[in-house]
Amino acid sequence: MTNPALPAEALILNRVQETEDIFTLQLQLTAPAQQWRLGIQPGQFNMLYRFGVGEIPISFKAISADEQGQPVLEHTIRAVGRVSRALAALPPGERIGLRGPFGQGWPLEQAEGQDLCVITGGLGCAPAVSIIEHAFANRTRYGHIHIIQGVKHSADLLWRSRYEFWAQQPDTTVMMAADVAAPGWPWYSGRVTELIKRLPLRPEQTLVCCCGPEPMMQASAEQLIRQQVPAEAIWLSMERNMQCASGHCGHCQFGADFICRDGPVMPYPRLRDRLGLEGI
Ligand SMILES: Cc1cc2nc3c(=O)[nH]c(=O)nc-3n(C[C@H](O)[C@H](O)[C@H](O)COP(=O)(O)OP(=O)(O)OC[C@H]3O[C@@H](n4cnc5c(N)ncnc54)[C@H](O)[C@@H]3O)c2cc1C
Ligand code: FES
Structure with missing residues (x-):
């Protein structure tokens, strides 16, 4: 599967409250067949989908690793409106949809x-x-x-x-x-x-x-x-x-x-x- 237009399921491994309205989601793709999405380049973005609410573009911040060394995708988000606030309300263990990577990154x-x-x-x-x-x-x-x-x-x-x-x-x-x-x-x-x-x-x-x-x-x-x-x-x-x-x-x-x-x-x-x- 190499179609970035189709959503993958991502598990919220961790959530860091950076400031009052800014938070970072650490995400792990649940299907091994979707790992190609980790090839995201600096400057590209993903569409993050809160099921039942909607989808927003969010730039990729980093790829880190969990305690088992498995890759973790990080997105930092400001809660400004309907979808970003709905994403902000999700605790670790919840799942969201993820489409991407999209766009042209840094040269x-x-x-x-x-x-x-x-x-x-x-x-x-x-x-x-x-x-x-x-x-x-x-x-x-x-x-x-x-x-x-x-x-x-x-x-x-x-x-x-x-x-x-x-x-x-x-x-x-x-x-x-x-x-x-x-x-x-x-x-x-x-x-x-x-x-x-x-x-x-x-x-x-x-x-x-x-x-x-x-x-x-x-x-x-x-x-x-x-x-x-x-x-x-x-x-x-x-x-x-x-x-x-x-x-x-x-x-x-x-x-x-x-x-x-x-x-x-x-x-x-x-x-x-x-x-x-x-x-x-
Ligand atoms: C390519 C791309 C990459 C992006 N990367 C990030 C990212 O890494 N982190 C991130 O937090 N956001 C990022 N954004 C912005 C993010 O997509 C918007 O904040 C989001 O779409 C707002 O959707 P919403 O449903 O939460 O708010 P809406 O309900 O659509 O908007 C609610 C209100 O917030 C205002 N608003 C919308 N966007 C912003 C904003 N950015 N700042 C302040 N007020 C705003 C609107 O004017 C409106 O009044 C990116 C946008 C693009 C196009
Ligand atoms: S979001 Fe549809 S053309 Fe860019």
Whole structure:
């Protein structure tokens, strides 16, 4: 069975409450014949289906292992509406449906031999974990790694120890920004774009992966271009409402592109004229 459009059953092995409204589901596919779905690439997404409620696209965060060494698929989700709240209510032991993997992931091969700059805002950090882990697992393939994460409030920062660990790795820069910072916040107070200005970039040999709210991605991309990074070296991960996830229903249309099929990861020049336009 190799059809990503057909749902597989996934068991919720564990559920981690990351913040008040953000949780991580650790999932194991129940049928051995479905294990090919674990070939999901950084930047791709799955459709998670709460039976009887509905399905939503959620990026893949990581693949870890359970105590027996069996692969575990991780998705981090913010409970914002009908389906995400219904998924949030499920305890370990429940089963959900999973379709995927779908979409175009980060351009990992194109990034090889270059510096990698990963810029995220809010929960955009979840899809970026997979590319950062991939880069560290294949360290010799990449040059300097820059990681920038922006949050609205310092209390929103997820996985602080993970960022601290990455910051200690050689040839790696980690910077964090909070629009509003509580006392004791050791990093920058202000916008991500201000941090980008401080990055020791080598613009002609850098590939940028950016994931977060659209205005933040657009502002970051324009700032990088002002710092001489070529527009075609900047890749954004886009979000739109989805239904089929396979380029048929048109729900995710963005101009001439279907985000589920042509994205979610797309080069900035393809998006530049359409970002911020009303009605698209
Ligand atoms: C390719 C792709 C990858 C995604 N990856 C992730 C991920 O890894 N983790 C994750 O949490 N979400 C992710 N999303 C967003 C997620 O799919 C939506 O949050 C989800 O579809 C909302 O569905 P719902 O039924 O829970 O809410 P709905 O009932 O559809 O919406 C309820 C309300 O929430 C608002 N809303 C919808 N989405 C968001 C949002 N993202 N943030 C704040 N408010 C919102 C709506 O405008 C509406 O007012 C991704 C989306 C795409 C397209
Ligand atoms: S979700 Fe149906 S075309 Fe993209």
